[in-house]
Amino acid sequence: MKKQELKRYEHFERDQKILLDALRRLSQQLSELDVTTVNPLTHYRQLPEPVVQAKDFLYNGAVVLHSTATKYSLLGTVDQVEQNKLKEDLIRGCNVMATGCVLVHEKAVGCSRALRKHIKRACRAVIDAVLQLVESFYNGSALVDHVGAQKAGIVWQACDVIIEKKVPIGNRNAIRRDLYVYMMECQETMGEFNGLIEKGAAPPQPKTDDKAKASTTSENDKNKKEGEDDEDEDDENDAAWDAFAEDEQLYLEQELPVATACVALVKVSRGTMNLTLQALEAVGSVLQEFLVNERDPTPKDRARFEWMERLYTLALKVGDGMTDFGTNLYPALDLKALPDQVQIHSQKLSQLVHMVMEATLTDKSKIAMPKEVIELAMNLKQATAARRNEALQAVAAAKKWEKKNNKKK
Numbered sequence: 001m002k003k004q005e006l007k008r009y010e011h012f013e014r015d016q017k018i019l020l021d022a023l024r025r026l027s028q029q030l031s032e033l034d035v036t037t038v039n040p041l042t043h044y045r046q047l048p049e050p051v052v053q054a055k056d057f058l059y060n061g062a063v064v065l066h067s068t069a070t071k072y073s074l075l076g077t078v079d080q081v082e083q084n085k086l087k088e089d090l091i092r093g094c095n096v097m098a099t100g101c102v103l104v105h106e107k108a109v110g111c112s113r114a115l116r117k118h119i120k121r122a123c124r125a126v127i128d129a130v131l132q133l134v135e136s137f138y139n140g141s142a143l144v145d146h147v148g149a150q151k152a153g154i155v156w157q158a159c160d161v162i163i164e165k166k167v168p169i170g171n172r173n174a175i176r177r178d179l180y181v182y183m184m185e186c187q188e189t190m191g192e193f194n195g196l197i198e199k200g201a202a203p204p205q206p207k208t209d210d211k212a213k214a215s216t217t218s219e220n221d222k223n224k225k226e227g228e229d230d231e232d233e234d235d236e237n238d239a240a241w242d243a244f245a246e247d248e249q250l251y252l253e254q255e256l257p258v259a260t261a262c263v264a265l266v267k268v269s270r271g272t273m274n275l276t277l278q279a280l281e282a283v284g285s286v287l288q289e290f291l292v293n294e295r296d297p298t299p300k301d302r303a304r305f306e307w308m309e310r311l312y313t314l315a316l317k318v319g320d321g322m323t324d325f326g327t328n329l330y331p332a333l334d335l336k337a338l339p340d341q342v343q344i345h346s347q348k349l350s351q352l353v354h355m356v357m358e359a360t361l362t363d364k365s366k367i368a369m370p371k372e373v374i375e376l377a378m379n380l381k382q383a384t385a386a387r388r389n390e391a392l393q394a395v396a397a398a399k400k401w402e403k404k405n406n407k408k409k
Contacts, residue, residue, distance in 0.1 A: 009080035023131040035117040041305035042110025044284040057100030062162040064093035073152035114174035126158040182319035186270035189326040202250035254398040261391035269322040276315040303361040314352040346388040
């Protein structure tokens with residue numbers, strides 16, 4: 001079957017260049033939206049009208065772009081005239097989505113950093129995918145090896161994140177998403193390093209005399225096996241390298257107690273995320289009553305919102321700190337730097353737990369925390385101190401062992 005010849009449009013490059021420039025400007029504007037500044041919250045569980053409108057803008061824009069990307073990609077292989085007519089739908093869909101994104105960034109709407117971050121990320125993913133799709137037809141790469149269809153598929157995937165409601169909407173959902181991600185990372189970190197610990201200690205390194213003897217023996221063996229095939233020699237070298245690489249991923253005997261204590265501290269980090277979730281739910285349940293009654297936030301409400309944002313900020317520090325802490329737990333351990341890292345991370349954990357236990361608003365009044373939340377905070381306070389001391393003692397013992405062993409050498 002003869003392949004259909006592409007019907008070309010004389011002003012295609014000019015019009016597509018205009019579309020590309022508009023998409024690039026839009027992408028740049030979205031990239032500059034601020035997701036780090038703390039805006040005063042105005043809602044937690046309930047969605048105020050501007051957030052509902054933003055959600056609709058995102059959904060409607062994603063639906064338009066999902067279908068238009070399909071037609072744009074198909075027509076781009078047969079008829080540039082008809083394809084060019086879709087440029088208005090593409091920019092309209094992107095503008096609608098961008099409107100929803102900008103709306104949640106308005107200070108008066110009272111959206112958290114978490115919500116603004118998730119909305120911005122989803123919106124930019126779609127617009128950047130559309131930009132890449134248009135760019136591929138503009139430079140002609142879309143017509144080679146089905147690249148155009150692949151670029152359209154990327155647009156579909158980005159749009160589906162919004163259409164299938166995978167983007168958290170509302171302050172509560174966005175904040176909880178972040179906290180659950182940190183909890184999952186804690187769990188994965190614990191699983192990874194517990195697996196290394198279960199493998200046991202790496203084989204002891206041979207002494208200097210043993211190394212010399214082994215080297216001599218290896219040389220004699222090599223002379224005896226000169227007639228062997230090169231393939232067998234390569235297999236032996238590969239096996240030796242695999243064994244060496246595997247040993248490199250194991251803790252030394254003196255490092256095992258240190259790693260065990262540090263992984264226990266990661267477990268406490270996961271506990272503090274759970275504590276944050278429960279504390280926010282406790283305060284959020286009080287705020288729920290005000291929003292249902294459609295009352296403007298009172299000074300007490302605003303103080304509660306401010307406390308929730310401060311707690312979320314500490315949780316971010318714990319989560320990011322746990323990630324940094326985990327990167328230092330791979331063999332071989334840096335026993336000189338590890339004590340400071342243990343102290344720093346433990347301090348972050350203690351600050352978060354202390355804030356929940358104190359539960360003091362800016363007006364010096366107290367939040368009535370449920371009994372189970374206070375009990376969890378007390379347990380985590382004790383666990384943080386215990387795991388910190390265990391880690392520091394294990395590091396000190398490992399240093400002492402290394403010093404003693406070096407003297408024997």
